[in-house]
Amino acid sequence: MRPFSPRNLAAGFAASLSTLALAGTTTAANAADVNIYTSRQPELIQPLLDAFTEETGLTTATIFIDKGLEERIAAEGANSPADLIMTVDIGRLDAAKQAGVVQPVENDTLEANIPENFRDGEKEWFALTARGRVVYASKDRVDVDQISYEDLADPKWKGRLCTRSGQHQYNIALIAAYIAHYGEDAARDWVEGLRDNLARRPEGGDRDQAKAIFAGECDIAIGNTYYVGKMATNEKEPEQKEWADAIKVIMPTFDNGLTHVNISGVSLAKNAPHKDNAVKLMEFLSSDEAQKIYAELNYEYPVEPGIETSELVKSFGELKPDTISLDEIARHRAEASRIVDEIGYDNGPQS
């Protein structure tokens, strides 16, 4: 056999190209009643989309894009098939707004369901869930049950703190919130204090910090609430239950007694081809039914008041979300990112 005879090559080439072209066109034609570009993992929103389809008969299609989502929509311009943009982190919602790839939505249902501090003043994004950025503390080695964000920089925690990279969007948002509360200089000192308390160089994800506490590498860590829920209920990797069991959740606070929350949210794309359907889905996502699914599915906090969190989340204690505007937090992100570099946070403890 001569797999690379010119004839075979040409045939294989043609076959592959036509397969791809086919894939391309069928996908374009199938682009559903609502097309979603999402930086949330589809698995986390699919149950909601399924419920939506069941209720309305409208189909959905998703693309999971985490980096470059706004750039893609901007490049696609008027012909972009995107109807909705779903993202996590206020920074990404704001980036989409700043890039001019979204449009405002005037809608009474959304405004009734979502409290004011959880939606953009110019109606260009709407939060769907909230998650607290909290402290994981060792059950064995940490006695306190209350702590302020400021306290985390106190030298008494020297060599006892673990976090993921300071440049991770969740930490950037937290530092940006700190700037919003106390100003840039205070935030710089704070990040420096955190750095000096680190037990090791920042690395891994939030779960890895819980693991590090379990391993005895550190006593306290900063992480999102829902990871605790996921570890505690991980049937397939029971060792993660041990990590969750080694820690307790403490809700840290700013001076106002409130805890920093980040959000996941949704925006209507600027050139949404199916605008009406897309708004229907937005309404659905803010409804009781969808908010309940969110709460149970992913151990997040529903934004709609009156919807209960899951039992497990309740056991963390009450979350009192910070009321400072998310817009303002988003504005301080670039500054926060610079501080992290300047302090050399990601280089770890300087000793």
Place this chain on the structure above:
Amino acid sequence: MSATHPEKVPLPARIRLRRSSDTPFVAAAVFVGLVVTMPLMALVWLALSGTSENWAHLAGTILPEASWTTLLLMAGIAVTAGSMGVVTAWLVATFEFPGRRVFSWALVLPLAVPTYIAAYCFVEFLHFAGPVQGTIRALFGYQTSREYWFPDIRSLWGAVLILSSVLYPYVFLTVRMVFLMQGRKAGDVARTLGASQASIFLRILLPLARPAIAIGVTLALMEAVNDIGAVEFLGVRTLTFAVYSTWLNRGDLYGATQIALLMLVVIVFLVAVERFARRRQRFTLGRADRPVPGSERLGGGKAALAWLACLMPILLGFGIPFAVLADYAVERLDQLADPQLWRALEHTVVLAGTTGLVTIVASFFLAYGVRLTGSRRLILLTRFAVLGYAVPGTVLAIGILIPLAGFDNWVDAHMRATFNVSTGLLLSGSGFAIVYACFVRFMAMGHGSLESGFGKVSPHLDMAARTLGRTPGATMIEVLLPLMRPALLTAFLIVFVDATKELSATILLRPFDFETLATFVYQQTSRSAFEEGAVAALLIVLVGMLPVAILNRSILAETARS
């Protein structure tokens, strides 16, 4: 293809030709070169079109440190991957020892393991709750990690080890070929003059293999430099990490592109220095030699040492990742019933296959154009064409997205105005865009294999064919294609394996509900549930192993035929 109108094809003055029958081939080469360099051009345009207010900040804070880290990483990988590749290639090409046949193909296996998956697996394997530390604690009765010292794999040196373990096959593949084809004869001559194997290795084989080592190490370094998944997970702040934090956290795409292009300049400089240093040396063959494996038998202790030296890289680059993935996968075999997984597999294979074909056809025309003309400009274009591999994948994807979507919108506006039909997005957001991105990324592999393949075919053969009245087209089909079959196959398979692992460009450019195995794994890892992606990750490795097996069978077949 040969009957066209040469006068209609505009060519730069320097590559205007003596024989018009060459023209279509040169035109094809120029076309390929331009298509491949277009995304880079788009990035240069992007970098120049905005000023970044972050430079002062960057220069004062992370850039010096990130540059230093990146240089250390590159140096570490050059040495580690280089010596892993060269030593193992020397052993399996020169000696006969138990297991040599198995090693000669198994040493390529780590190529099937993506760097980000290797990083996750190493950390799983070596972390506190993993098997290694667990055993240590059980043996010595420790309770927490504070009671004993254990090297931190999440460090620069950990990254060097992990990346080298999966990248050394590039060096192994290129160097082994040289040892097999040229080394034997030179070695035999040296032996009759009384040289020892060690001094043959140091004084003859190493210098002889230098271009091959340079090609292999360059590929490894380019992949290390564009990597973000592994270094981010390992907490190693390279320049690529700075590219992403500048872009995403400070909303500064211009600055990010500028850093990415700066990295390119450094790589171009390093490659140029290496080429300059051996500018007076020639490494061509008088005639095409058949590869011959070595037959010097090793006994006893030496055989055991050789055996160990070959086993170690395989254990590191393939054994550990495979074991960790398999351990997770057996708990999740139910995922095999998920039709999504099989669609992802199908997409992966079709994409990788198409990318492989497109890349070898394009590389062939590019290399043939250079061979026909020897034009310096074309050679320069070629040097640029292979740079796509050193750009962080997502950034490169932006360089593809902008011109493609721009073209689509232009066509659409035109069609609307003229025929009142909307064509929408034809190329961007389709399989085409992904294949284009992979093609640009992996051109370096395709071109490297074909360039060295052409190097082994004496130009006298072309001249003879042309003297006998064959056109360039006929020469290509009757003489070159048959002779180049092994090189074409190698190029196809390496590009196929790499395209199987491709993640960052695919994820940004794909159409709706289009998953490949790599994006499937990434979805899980990005929500800190790597273990849920283990089955898909294992499938990536298995799909990548197939070409590796074919590759070796064909090389061994060549060997046997001689």
